[in-house]
Amino acid sequence: MKKLLGMGIIALLVCLLTVGCGSGGQKRSEQAERLISMAYKARDYQRLMKLADSLDVRGELSHAEAYYWRGYACDRMKKLRLAEFYWKTSVDAASKSDDPVDLEYYVKSACRLANLLSVRGDYQAALKMAQPVASRLEELKCDTTSDYVNLLIYIGCCQSTSEGFERAYQKHLDNIASHRGDAAYKDAFAGLLTIAFYCNYTEKYQEALKWVDHFGELLAQYEQLPGATREYIDKQLGRFDIYRATALEGLGKKQEAARVFEAFQETMFSKTPEGHIVANDYLIAAGRWDEAADNYTSLDAMLAEQEDGFTLDNIRKLALKKYHANLSAGRRDSAMAVSLQICDSLNGAFASAAKIDAEEQATIVGSVEQMAAQQAEAASRRQYYQVAALLGVFFFFCGITVWRRQKARQQAEAYEQLREAYTKIEESTAEKVSQDTTLDMARKVQRRVLIQQLPRHENLSLYASMMPAAGVGSDVYDLIVRDEKLFWMVGEAQGGDIDRMSMMASVRAQFRTAAVLDDQADRIVGALNLALTDGCQKGGAFALFVGVLDLASGHLSYCRAGGERPVLVGSEISQLPGDAGDPVGLLTDAVFTVGQTDIAHGTLIYLYTSGLTQAENADGKAYGERRLLGEVLQASKMHPSTKPFAESIQAAVQRFVGDTPLKHDITTLAIRYV
Numbered sequence: 281m282k283k284l285l286g287m288g289i290i291a292l293l294v295c296l297l298t299v300g301c302g303s304g305g306q307k308r309s310e311q312a313e314r315l316i317s318m319a320y321k322a323r324d325y326q327r328l329m330k331l332a333d334s335l336d337v338r339g340e341l342s343h344a345e346a347y348y349w350r351g352y353a354c355d356r357m358k359k360l361r362l363a364e365f366y367w368k369t370s371v372d373a374a375s376k377s378d379d380p381v382d383l384e385y386y387v388k389s390a391c392r393l394a395n396l397l398s399v400r401g402d403y404q405a406a407l408k409m410a411q412p413v414a415s416r417l418e419e420l421k422c423d424t425t426s427d428y429v430n431l432l433i434y435i436g437c438c439q440s441t442s443e444g445f446e447r448a449y450q451k452h453l454d455n456i457a458s459h460r461g462d463a464a465y466k467d468a469f470a471g472l473l474t475i476a477f478y479c480n481y482t483e484k485y486q487e488a489l490k491w492v493d494h495f496g497e498l499l500a501q502y503e504q505l506p507g508a509t510r511e512y513i514d515k516q517l518g519r520f521d522i523y524r525a526t527a528l529e530g531l532g533k534k535q536e537a538a539r540v541f542e543a544f545q546e547t548m549f550s551k552t553p554e555g556h557i558v559a560n561d562y563l564i565a566a567g568r569w570d571e572a573a574d575n576y577t578s579l580d581a582m583l584a585e586q587e588d589g590f591t592l593d594n595i596r597k598l599a600l601k602k603y604h605a606n607l608s609a610g611r612r613d614s615a616m617a618v619s620l621q622i623c624d625s626l627n628g629a630f631a632s633a634a635k636i637d638a639e640e641q642a643t644i645v646g647s648v649e650q651m652a653a654q655q656a657e658a659a660s661r662r663q664y665y666q667v668a669a670l671l672g673v674f675f676f677f678c679g680i681t682v683w684r685r686q687k688a689r690q691q692a693e694a695y696e697q698l699r700e701a702y703t704k705i706e707e708s709t710a711e712k713v714s715q716d717t718t719l720d721m722a723r724k725v726q727r728r729v730l731i732q733q734l735p736r737h738e739n740l741s742l743y744a745s746m747m748p749a750a751g752v753g754s755d756v757y758d759l760i761v762r763d764e765k766l767f768w769m770v771g772e773a774q775g776g777d778i779d780r781m782s783m784m785a786s787v788r789a790q791f792r793t794a795a796v797l798d799d800q801a802d803r804i805v806g807a808l809n810l811a812l813t814d815g816c817q818k819g820g821a822f823a824l825f826v827g828v829l830d831l832a833s834g835h836l837s838y839c840r841a842g843g844e845r846p847v848l849v850g851s852e853i854s855q856l857p858g859d860a861g862d863p864v865g866l867l868t869d870a871v872f873t874v875g876q877t878d879i880a881h882g883t884l885i886y887l888y889t890s891g892l893t894q895a896e897n898a899d900g901k902a903y904g905e906r907r908l909l910g911e912v913l914q915a916s917k918m919h920p921s922t923k924p925f926a927e928s929i930q931a932a933v934q935r936f937v938g939d940t941p942l943k944h945d946i947t948t949l950a951i952r953y954v
Contacts, residue, residue, distance in 0.1 A: 312340040316349060325353040344374035348385040351392060360396065367393040371413065383422055387413065391427040394434035403438040410435050424455065426467040433471050437478045442487065445475050449494065456498070465502045469495065469516060476523045480561070485530035492524045511548070518549030518558070525562040537566065560601070569609035576602040612796050623789045735761040739831045741952040743922040745930065747891075750941035755889050756784040757947055760795050764831045767795040767804070770843060770949060771824040772889045783865075786812065787822055801826045801839040802874045805864060809841070809872075812865040821863035825887060829879065834953060836885075840873040844893070849884040849916045849925075853909060884925065885951040886912060891944030895937050903936050922950035 312335045319328040328349055336346035351366030367389040374386035390413040397406035414431055417423050429451045436444025452468035472495040479488035499516055502508055521544035528537035541562055549555045556575035563572040579602055599622050607615035671681060734742045746755060754773035759766065769791045773784065787808065794807040805826050812822065825843030829836045838846075838856065842863035845855045856877070862870035879885070888908075895903045908929070915928040926948050933946065 316341075320349075320352075323356070325356045328353040342373070342377075342379070342382055342385070344370045344377065344382045344385045344389070346370075347373060348389045348392075351389065355392065355396070360400075364393065364396055367396070368409075371409065375416075378420070383417075383420065384425075387417060387422070387425060387427045387431065391431045391434070394431055394438075398434050398437055406434060407438045410438070424451070426455070426463075426471075429455075429467070430471060430474070433474050436475070445491070448475075449491075456501075460505075462505065462507055465498060465505070468498055469502075472498070473519060473523070476527075480523060480526050480530065483530060485527040488523065488527040489531075492520060492527060495523075496520055514547050515549045518544055518547040518555055521547070522558050522562050526565050529562060529565045534566065537562070541566075557598075560605070564601070564605065567608075569605055572605040573602075573609040573611055573614065576605055607796075616793055616796060619789050619793050623786055735759055735766075737761050737766070737831060739954055740766060741922045741950075741954055743926050743950040745926060745948055747930065747933075747942060747946040749891065749943055749945050754784070755891070755945035755947040756788050757949060758788050758791055759949070760792065761831075762795065763799070765799055766829040766831060766951070767791075767799075767827075768829075768887070768949065768951070769804075769824060769826050770887050770889060770947060771822050772843075772891070772945070772947070773822055783812065783822070787824075791826075799828055801828045801837045802872060804828075805839040805841050805872050809864040809870055810868065813868050821866040823860075823863045823890070827885075827887075829885075829951070829953065831953075834879040834881065834883075835876065836879050837876040838874070840875075841870070844888055844890055846888075847886040847909065847912050848879075849886060849912060850880055850882065853913050853916065855909075879953050881953060883953050884916070884920075884922065885949075885953070886926070886929075887949040887951070889945065889947045891942065891946040892933060892948065894944055895933055895942060895946065896940060897937050898940050903933055907936075922952050926950040 312331075315331050315335070316328070319325075319331055332341065332346045332349040332353070335341040336343065341349075347366045347370035351363045351370060354360075354366060355363035370385060370389035371393065374382040374389075377383065377386070390410060394406045394410045397403070397409070410431055414423075414428070414435065417428055422428070429448045432444045432448040432451070436442065436448065448471055452464075452471055456464045456468060458464075472491055476488050476491045476495065479485070479491060499513070499520060503513055521540050525537045525540040525544065528534075528540060541559075544550050544559065544562075547555075550559060557579075560572045560575050563569075563575070576598075579598055599618065603615055603618040603622065606618055670684070734744060740761075742759065744757060744759070746757075755771070756773075757768070757770045759768045761767075769788075771787055790808050790811045791804065794804040798804055798807070805824060808822075808824065808826075821842070823842030823844075825838065825840050825846065827836060827838040827846075839861075840856075840858055841861045843860075845858070848854045848856065856875060858873035858875050861873040864870065893903055893905050893908060897903075911929050911932045915925050915932075919925040919928050930946075930948070
């Protein structure tokens with residue numbers, strides 16, 4: 281009886297302790313939410329990170345919530361790799377939880393992560409993560425929040441289908457019908473603008489008009505709300521006009537698009553710096569380059585106000601567009617100044633990106649170690665409570681207590697062995713992580729220096745392609761049409777490390793500057809050589825072929841500096857004559873091969889880098905120039921157009937190499953003078 285009474289008292293104490301801890305935890309959770317909210321509203325992201333760390337350690341935030349706020353703070357501080365890591369960890373932490381708070385941050389983290397991956401272009405990863413989250417939320421009947429609806433929109437963007445958009449739009453309508461409040465409308469506006477932007481970006485202009493019209497319908501309803509402010513409505517009307525004008529321009533309805541743009545200019549939003557940048561979406565699509573160039577005059581001041589300044593992302597999204605707008609507007613001096621500014625900013629941008637990558641990698645490693653320590657601490661704490669309960673209730677089982685202590689020592693020894701093994705693995709993989717980071721940076725540089733759209737001219741048919749190598753690439757090309765002349769350059773770095781890759785951006789920028797100032801191929805190559813000699817002593821030399829084709833007369837002048845000889849496909853197959861010449865950036869007094877000839881109408885000029893003839897199959901046999909000329913002859917008979925002609929040769933090379941990885945990039949240009 282006494283034993284039963286003692287066991288009852290112990291059970292009662294355990295219940296009281298459990299209830300007390302539970303109520304105390306709720307109070308700490310409310311205090312934690314207030315602290316997080318204050319840092320969030322103040323945009324103090326460093327403090328937000330520290331709060332998430334300390335509150336997570338003290339158990340005042342769930343792991344899912346803490347990792348969400350860490351990811352949010354890192355995203356705002358432009359540490360995107362860390363943001364991706366933390367949001368993935370948050371999704372994993374809440375993937376098996378039914379707690380309402382965990383589910384709230386489960387969908388928030390998934391929504392943020394889907395947006396991050398979509399913007400980066402990693403649609404497969406975004407779908408792989410987002411679809412299971414959406415399905416689970418639907419099963420749990422948690423599919424009414426704005427974050428869930430936005431998740432549907434990102435899934436629709438990744439799938440390139442309108443099914444997800446329709447579901448998201450219907451959810452927004454249901455939410456508005458249920459609440460009729462400011463937040464419901466603003467959530468719908470954000471979602472519809474995302475859809476309209478995606479449709480315009482992917483040139484689905486008819487669909488873009490549809491979603492812009494839906495946006496306009498909801499905006500008209502929103503204007504009737506008592507709390508609607510004129511400033512907010514004016515900004516949304518400005519966005520409505522720009523997205524609509526861009527879609528109409530894409531459909532060829534230029535006059536109607538111009539009228540819509542005039543309506544945009546009547547808004548106050550059009551006078552703001554943000555409005556100027558938004559307006560350029562339409563102005564560039566409409567070819568109104570002078571106005572677009574004027575709008576970009578405030579870009580330097582805007583970037584100077586930002587802490588990160590000229591990052592690689594800002595150069596790609598803003599500075600390059602500013603250069604293109606000035607060049608297309610005929611403002612050559614301004615375009616050259618922008619190109620020099622971009623070149624000056626690239627080294628700093630690369631260094632900043634490398635520093636951020638290193639800091640993020642170190643933080644990720646530290647976070648993994650912290651997570652392992654937290655798991656070990658949680659396991660130890662659970663074991664302690666279990667042992668304490670057993671000792672309190674079944675104190676007479678001394679043998680069991682000894683056994684459990686022995687197991688605890690064994691687990692500690694196992695954990696020590698695991699920690700030592702982890703340390704060895706970490707040391708062995710550190711070098712590989714560094715190599716992978718360098719390779720990733722090099723590939724990003726190569727993607728950024730490649731032109732996104734070939735120039736157009738009534739006397740030209742152009743096609744360009746690149747088959748990337750398995751490792752670090754080394755090819756670069758560019759084409760410019762100026763004063764009824766086509767300037768082109770095909771080059772390859774003689775090597776493949778990151779220093780050589782970082783020089784590719786300088787090669788293309790210097791070529792564009794030289795092509796604006798001169799129209800002689802040999803002088804353009806000479807200017808490139810002088811500009812790159814000092815820098816390339818570290819990064820290596822570049823094999824180049826530069827050509828200038830007069831589109832009125834068909835006269836071709838060219839300069840060969842180590843590059844491959846182009847193939848001329850006309851009434852017969854031939855190659856341009858001349859020795860290889862010295863690569864640029866190797867010697868200040870390098871000797872280049874210079875030539876000129878007249879190109880007959882209908883002639884196709886096929887240029888390629890050495891990676892094509894050096895491509896090897898599984899037996900180690902190279903494709904070779906002789907096999908290439910035979911394939912050119914065959915392709916010229918079957919495919920007279922540039923794109924099918926070049927793709928036919930690419931397919932032949934791919935059949936030859938099979939599954940053997942390419943050691944060098946294969947870059948090809950097909951130019952038909954029509």
